[in-house]
Amino acid sequence: MKKINAVPVALGRDYPITIHDLGSHGEGVGRYEGFTVFVAGALPGETVRATILTLKKKYAVGDLREIITASPDRVTPPKGYYPEVGIYPLVTWDYEAQLRWKRERVAHLLTHIGGIDVAVEPVIGMADPFHYRNKIQVPVGLRDGRPAIGFYERQSHDIVDMTTCLLQDPATNRLLAAVRKIRAELSTEPYDERAGTGVLRHVVGRTGEGGKVMAILVTATRELPDKERWIERLREEVPELVSLYQNIQKERTNVILGKTMKHLWGHGVLAATIGDLRFALSPGSFFQVNPVQTRVLYETALQAARLTGQETVIDAYCGTGTISLFLARQAQRVIGVEKFAPAVKDARNNARLNGLDNASFIAGDTAEVLPQLAAQGVTPDVIVMDPARAGCDEKVLATVADWQPSRIVYVSCNPATLARDASYLATRGYAVTHVQPVDMFPHTTHIETVALLSRRTDEAHTG
Numbered sequence: 001m002k003k004i005n006a007v008p009v010a011l012g013r014d015y016p017i018t019i020h021d022l023g024s025h026g027e028g029v030g031r032y033e034g035f036t037v038f039v040a041g042a043l044p045g046e047t048v049r050a051t052i053l054t055l056k057k058k059y060a061v062g063d064l065r066e067i068i069t070a071s072p073d074r075v076t077p078p079k080g081y082y083p084e085v086g087i088y089p090l091v092t093w094d095y096e097a098q099l100r101w102k103r104e105r106v107a108h109l110l111t112h113i114g115g116i117d118v119a120v121e122p123v124i125g126m127a128d129p130f131h132y133r134n135k136i137q138v139p140v141g142l143r144d145g146r147p148a149i150g151f152y153e154r155q156s157h158d159i160v161d162m163t164t165c166l167l168q169d170p171a172t173n174r175l176l177a178a179v180r181k182i183r184a185e186l187s188t189e190p191y192d193e194r195a196g197t198g199v200l201r202h203v204v205g206r207t208g209e210g211g212k213v214m215a216i217l218v219t220a221t222r223e224l225p226d227k228e229r230w231i232e233r234l235r236e237e238v239p240e241l242v243s244l245y246q247n248i249q250k251e252r253t254n255v256i257l258g259k260t261m262k263h264l265w266g267h268g269v270l271a272a273t274i275g276d277l278r279f280a281l282s283p284g285s286f287f288q289v290n291p292v293q294t295r296v297l298y299e300t301a302l303q304a305a306r307l308t309g310q311e312t313v314i315d316a317y318c319g320t321g322t323i324s325l326f327l328a329r330q331a332q333r334v335i336g337v338e339k340f341a342p343a344v345k346d347a348r349n350n351a352r353l354n355g356l357d358n359a360s361f362i363a364g365d366t367a368e369v370l371p372q373l374a375a376q377g378v379t380p381d382v383i384v385m386d387p388a389r390a391g392c393d394e395k396v397l398a399t400v401a402d403w404q405p406s407r408i409v410y411v412s413c414n415p416a417t418l419a420r421d422a423s424y425l426a427t428r429g430y431a432v433t434h435v436q437p438v439d440m441f442p443h444t445t446h447i448e449t450v451a452l453l454s455r456r457t458d459e460a461h462t463g
């Protein structure tokens with residue numbers, strides 16, 4: 001009898017797998033006799049030998065043993081590469097190949113999830129796709145009983161002891177090196193995640209304007225032992241340091257920052273710029289991590305908005321108001337909406353800092369605030385939205401569509417939810433007319449896209 005859907009692989013055995021795509025964590029997606037096998041470390045176009053370690057009905061996960069046929073796009077990463085680290089799964093893949101894959105991925109999702117057939121522009125990549133991150137958050141802990149500072153090993157909580165990271169900018173790398181050195185000098189106890197004991201659990205740092213650095217030492221204890229020495233030594237080792245905080249996180253959780261933030265030394269906020277706009281960042285607030293590409297992203301969004309100076313614009317999911325302020329200089333009025341109250345406070349300060357009095361901000365959930373604005377008679381000409389990965393609530397999309405703005409600029413960090421939301425808006429009279437991905441996170445699978453949705457006026461009148 002012919003077996004249908006027979007599983008052709010067995011646990012613990014090796015098979016040659018042909019890889020044709022990448023999964024969401026950057027792992028290779030391949031097939032063996034038609035059966036799906038995921039292999040971390042393998043690239044599209046490669047045939048590899050892998051040992052089956054996990055076997056489910058519809059797929060298996062294999063451990064890479066040998067690359068039988070390498071992709072012509074496989075490259076050797078530069079100095080400072082730790083193969084076991086999980087933060088840059090695509091770093092062994094030629095950067096141009098990464099950008100081509102990201103473009104195809106956006107096009108594929110728009111078509112297959114959204115039913116949208118539109119040309120996707122080539123991804124705007126970086127001239128130098130290394131050392132782009134201005135923010136570092138690195139765990140401090142134990143590895144085999146020894147102190148370790150570095151990122152986690154792929155799909156685990158084992159810390160890889162690192163002296164430098166090729167995604168971090170020079171100043172945040174200097175902070176990493178300094179903390180490693182000072183922790184050893186002062187014998188500050190690293191946090192033991194398994195036992196829940198110890199002191200220092202994370203170093204968080206951010207580089208701002210002129211390469212200046214704000215640092216946060218996250219401790220599991222109320223007091224940081226040798227606090228004065230820490231301040232003194234960090235200032236010596238990191239001359240760029242302008243602001244230092246201690247954050248207390250006592251909970252046994254993956255959430256990095258706890259509620260208590262203690263100012264230890266220097267300025268309270270960090271000055272940062274995007275283009276010629278200035279921002280003052282509080283230690284906990286969200287700010288894009290790739291300053292070079294953030295500017296490109298915002299300019300792309302601004303171009304798509306095609307403002308003349310007459311428009312009322314709503315910036316939904318505005319964070320600290322960064323996009324709002326970019327728009328405000330070319331619009332009559334911008335209203336930003338954001339649910340995280342401290343970010344709204346930052347947004348208002350940032351508007352003041354830049355002398356932009358035509359930007360106002362409302363703290364609240366877009367699903368509630370947008371209908372309220374509609375009820376108050378606000379009629380936006382253009383709506384910009386930059387939601388989190390989950391995309392927009394349907395209530396938000398419905399309110400936006402009821403308004404019938406001439407343009408919707410959708411800035412998305414998840415092309416799957418962009419496709420879903422764009423397909424809803426397509427049923428409400430909007431066509432996706434321009435799609436421009438911008439690579440904010442080289443060597444990772446993250447894809448940022450600016451999509452312009454334009455009102456189909458002709459159809460709207462005949463409908």
Ligand code: SAH
Nearest residue numbers: 317318319338339340364365366386387388
């Ligand atoms: N545009 C900003 C922030 C984008 S991140 C920038 O470029 O920096 C997405 C933001 O949406 C976050 O600040 C998050 O707090 C906010 N957010 C998420 N869900 C929300 C909701 N339902 N209503 C309002 N804001 C929300």
